[in-house]
Amino acid sequence: MSLTDWINKGRLKSPWVVHFDCGSCNGCDIEVLACLTPLYDVERFGILNIGNPKHADVLVVTGTVNHRNKTVLKNIYDQMPGPKAVIAVGACGLSGGVFREAYNVVGGVDKVIPVDVYVPGCPAKPESIIDGVVKALDVVKTKLGLA
Amino acid sequence: MNDVITRITMDELPGLAQKMFGEGQRLATLTAVDLGDGTLDLLYHFDKDLVLSHYRLTVPKDAVAPSISGVYFAALLVENEIKDQFGLNFSGLALDFGGHLYLADEVQNAPFCKLSLTKKA
Amino acid sequence: MTSKFLLALALTIAAPFIGGLVTGIDRKITARLQSRYGPPIAQPFYDVLKLLGKDRMVVNMWQALCPVVTLTASALCVFLFGMQADLLLIFFVLTVGGVFLIMGAMAAPSPYSQIGAQRELMQMLAYEPLLILVFVSFSMVTGSFKIADVYAYGRPLLPQLPLMFIVLGYALTIKLRKSPFDIAACHHAHQEIVRGVLTEYSGPNLALIEIAHWFDVALILGLCSLFWSTSALGAATLLAGAYFLELVIDNVTARMTWRFMLQNALGVGLALSVLNIVWQSFNN
Amino acid sequence: MARTILPFGPQHPVLPEPIHLTLELEDEIVVSAVPALGYVHRGLEKLCEVRDFHQMIQIVERVCGICSKIHAMCYCQSLEEMMGADVPRRAKYLRVVWSELHRIHSHLLWIGLFADAFGFESLFMQCWRIRERIMDINEATTGNRVVVSVNVIGGVRRDLSREHQTWIGEQLKLVEKEVLALKSTIVSDYTVKSRTQGVGVLTKDQAHQLGAVGPVLRASGWAQDARMLGYAAFDELDFEPVVEVDGDCYARLAVRFREVLQSVDLVRQALTRLPEGEISVPVKGKPNGEIITRVEQPRGELMYYIKGDDTKFLDRLRIRTPTFANIPPLLAMLPGVELADVPVVVLSIDPCISCTER
Amino acid sequence: MFMTKNVLKNLFSKSATRLYPAEVRAPFKGFRGMLENAIDVCIFCKKCQLACPSQCLKVDLKARTWECDPFACVYCGVCVDVCPVASLSMRDAYRPVTGEREMIFMQGAPKAVKEKKEKKEKDEA
Amino acid sequence: MLEYLVFLLVVLPVLSAVALLCIKNEGPRKSVVIATGAVLAFCSLALFAGGSFQLRPQSMLGLDPDVLVTGLDFALLAVILGIAVKLKSPLLIALGLLQILPLGYFEYSFARHAAAGPSLAADNLSLIMVLLVGFVGSLVCVYGLGYMKEHEAHLGLKKTRQPRFFFFLVLFLGAMNGLVLSNSLAWVYFFWEATTVCSFALIGHDGTQEARANSVRALWMNMLGGVAFALALIAVYKASGTVLLSDLLAHPGGGASLALLAAFFLLCFAGFTKAAQLPFQSWLCGAMVAPTPVSALLHSSTMVKAGVYLILRLAPAYAGTSLSSLIALFGAFAFLTTAALAIGQSNAKKILAYSTIGNLGVIVACAGINTPASIAAGVMLLIFHAVSKALLFLCVGAIEQRIGSRDIEDMRGLIAVMPRAAALTVAGILTMLLPPFGVLLTKWMAIESAMASPLLVLILALGSALTVVFWTRWAGLLLSAPMPAAGLVAPGAAVQAASMRIPMTLLAYGAVLAGLASPLIYRSLAAPFVSLFYKGAAYDVSAGSFASGAGTFSVYPLFLLLGAGFFYALRLARRLPARSASAPYLCGEQTGDAAGNVFRGPLGPVAATPANLYLSAICGEEVLTRWINVIAMTMLAVMFGGIL
Known part of the structure; x- marks a missing residue:
């Protein structure tokens, strides 16, 4: 196995996550956090909530994008070194959810940055979020040409 | 509504704030309501030992209301919020966010006013 | 001399694997202490491999320079340890790594x-x-600062320096970034300073720092083992016990502030040292 | 002396929600803190102009995902009062059950996050582990872990079967046991105490003058709890507000810890006294007039102002959430604390930014 | 230090982790999962559309279509409550994750066909 | 030949100084300074090549040299008294009289009877000092040329005061050479006072109120030392019948009498004042008001070094006494406390000043430890410190002229503005701080040689941990700049005048190479001196490693490995493409400005500015100084009381 193969193996085994709450009602946030807890323990998959975009591989976004946080979201995305993936979680992150028509709401995450995986739910269940990260790894695999 | 709402004028407001503060009343919050005729209702809710008392101040939209944030620091946020949402100006705000407490530049000013029924920018 | 050199070289090559493995076991046990299943033992290696493959992203060139020097210094420390060199010298070289890590962060x-x-x-x-x-x-x-003389001493040091082992434990907690002293950068990101000193290091640079940390772990374990230098089994038991204790402490304490650390770690550490040293000089 | 100016948030690992504080520090001591809000502001009060008053239930539930039930309950109570509906007693008791379950999970969640703020990861893990039992109860009885959607105007949507009731009782027993196992850590641990005692002190006078509510107010020595107003079935249950006097972060921790046990007790009481009968009544007509309603959220007193003009769309909906009231006290607490204590102090008010900004 | 007992107990007992996805817990009864429409039963009355707080449903009586934006659905179940013919239901499984935008579009059988079918069924009965 | 060399080294600077006083033009001044510097450097080398010597000049200007020196001494004291009277300071007048009277008593009652001996002598310690004066001192003077031009332009002086400045600066070099080459304590005393006067004049050079106040403080503190010295002359003579250093040191380690010990204490006390040891540190800190070349000179090769020179020189004579152990403790204490004080400082020159005092403290401690290894450490630290510290002062001077501040907080990101000066400063800091460079090597030697006394080791170890704090943060913040678009050097970067740049660069190379050459320095400079007075070699130096019973320090292997790592890293970093640059993490609110640190705040854009931790509650001057002074004075009292 060459070094590149080893690195690719590492990439699939160690997705570090940065979570950004755009404008969520906390429902999805708390479920994202719940994934870290003993019952779900995503560290099994090497997933760490690293909190710093510069260290992260996967950006998990919950909540609607509004006019103030859209630049923040873009900034965070830009500060992640590649290869990277984005997961939008919850109805709000997907489309704006119940708040789509509120005056300060821009809409789903994909209006600002490209989204690789959509995790539906209001809020999304922790299992569903785990599925999302696994799916994101598939996306990364495809991007790397390994699939 | 069961509670009593007392009407006050703009001149009485600072004195009222002082009086309530002196009586140990907690400022619960302010509520602004657009009456649709170019005036706003400002409701001041005070609380002491779980008993609320309310004061209603009706002001024209283009008026400048005296801020009570000098007396009640807690009024700071809500007054800025009203400034954001209704475009009502306050004089003597302890910290003035200039109508950008919540709103970015993209959003039209005073989205809560009825005459400027705004949808998304 | 040649055999010593080769041994030191072998130790230097093995050190990151030892350190990584210890970190992996550490993470697994930590997870178990928290009633979690935990990551695979090889997780630290996956992490570093992945980081090595990330795009380079720096704020300026010093951020690329400093991790390399830090890594060099850490590796050198282990090498010097393998050469059974002067402890003070190892300490000073360790400082080089620390200083460059900080300079890069600054x-x-x-x-x-x-x-x-x-x-x-x-x-x-x-x-x-x-x-x-x-x-x-x-x-x-032992009458000298040389590690060789520790081994030559022929008796375990722990019975004579029990308090110093605790002092080393303090230093160890700080150096390993374990609670309550994971103040400058903690392994979990949930800290008010966002992994602090590591905030701006990313990708391969972070990987190098992580590898340097593995070297440090190996070195620290080596230093601990000096307290029972007479038998491999004794040293291993001591290490396992000390490290497990470290993990438990990590999991039963809150993170303290640096002001507390300066007062407490320095204060208690100095007091224990003085006690032990005075006691030791009476013994002699 | 040189000062550090630090952006704290909006994206920050210790802040689960985006809020920004521009901190000025001197030797890591906070000199001033200026907040920036609006990262979660959606403007959902305004949605009452395009969603009818029934639909608004689901929307006010999503003001906050942690205390969704209580928002909807407060909203429904307002309209019930305005429209003169006579809510069945069973519905009132069920509302108490779910809202106190919410309080338990919210407080456990908070103790976990608070522990995480001062770097006590294993305590975080244990609290959240216990909390999963409550989440299971929620999911089994309402169909969703978080946003329970059980309130309608006139009562509740789901009933609790006998089996559910016994099962909840068993689960609560376990929760109580596990929480008590953490008691010594939470209230007596040396490191926890030294990170929280004397940090972010709010004196009794300050707390009142700055308009603090909920556990923050109670931790400063005020026995004030909106549940004393006796809404839902609280007037029929035995209940004493939990009060501490020190006004520091430790006192707030203690208040919330004791409230967990108190809520367990309240749920038990409600379940034993649960009357038989209907769970909702149909409510006819359209809202008209003004009303102000208060309930006690886990974070404190929640206040709804509703003005209806006899159409199916409300004229004005204003939500004064507890965190909104607790932010001015927070700003007063921050100067003088260490940077390391900033997350501790910020979390000590149990901030819910999505509540604050709506 | 009081945590010691707790963590040691954890170490020596089974972890609390449910090994999802290898180990999946059976869903609770009444879980509000995916929204489904038995399109054959649907009478396109628009009640669900009017009640939906998220306004993610679009019903066209004329064209006999029922559309749902699953990305905007908040799984509150109000539509199920108001459905007069119980054609709407919520499955106890959550909606799977996806990499693409999705839209649910359902075309009911033309009214004539449907009535005929119903009549036939009645006759058979 | 020897006499000519000595003459050139001591008297030529005086003559050049007089010439410089008369030269009003820049061109000739430049030539004279550079020529004098070159001659001094060459002569110091030549003198060093000749090795140790003892010399008794027969006549000077047709007079008996002793008489001449005595005369000059009285003249100098008269000048000091004159200054004191002019300043209307009773304290200064008293101190002046307290020197004249004992000196008169000494000359009147003893000097005539003294057996004639070599009044000039040099061993390796003296020669090292001469080399330092010749090279480092000269480079500082050359640097002064460029610096003062800019300095006066900045002050907007109508009439240049440079003649006066260079007069004292160059005179200083002569006085210093005289001091270290004198064998008679009476001669040493004369030059001692000369450096006092020169430093007084130079500190007050700018003539501001602050400058004058600080120069007066420097004067009285040094005069206090002068008084002690004058009394010591009497005491030494009374106790031993000689004032020749060579006689006093003839029987090293041979239990000195109590009276003689008291005399040594007085001399050491004089040394403490001159070396700005606690509690006299304030004069050196105050001296920072002077133009930077003055600070550089005072700190590196002259003035303060005279103090430790005297203490080191006498070390063999008080070896094995309790005075010696107390001196060791006293020095170590100064090292520890000044390191703490330096942590509390953001003023670059003050940091350097405290670091100087601390390092001199280490030298004092080395003298006090009084083993072959420690003396070797002290002598070598003298060298390494002089080079690195001179470099750092010159850098700070250049930086201050450009950015108008000497606060390290204002030096953030200097690498983008003054790449060369910033890089040299970092180099200087690293040579002060890290292995395998010389300063650290000597600290290692000091700690290991103190092994017999755990308390001493404790203090030295704590001190050396503290130094890491203030050096590292300074070095780090200099580099704190966003990545320039292309290459290392940003456009519009500053370049200093050649007369400033060349000394800085030379000193930087010197500091690094001195570290590399430390085995050589030990073998050819330190070891011969140590072996004069102590039995047994301190270190066994082979293959570039220092080895003793206590431990080994491998200089060459460390240089090789760390150097390889560093240069590989440098190559790697330089090859980094500009596109890998990214803004720092600002919680997602970065605005993408050029400086990289502006974020969107609540009321508009805000620049995120970091600041260092100064631990002002613990390490603040106002907090610590009082306690330190009390403790230091107690230690002095104990030292003195212990002898009696």
């Missing part, structure tokens, strides 16, 4: 990494005197 005009760097300095301020004191106590017993 080179970024970012408040978080700067605050992290300042706190890392406070950490160094807390553990450096303690480490030196441990070495001094060694020298008082």
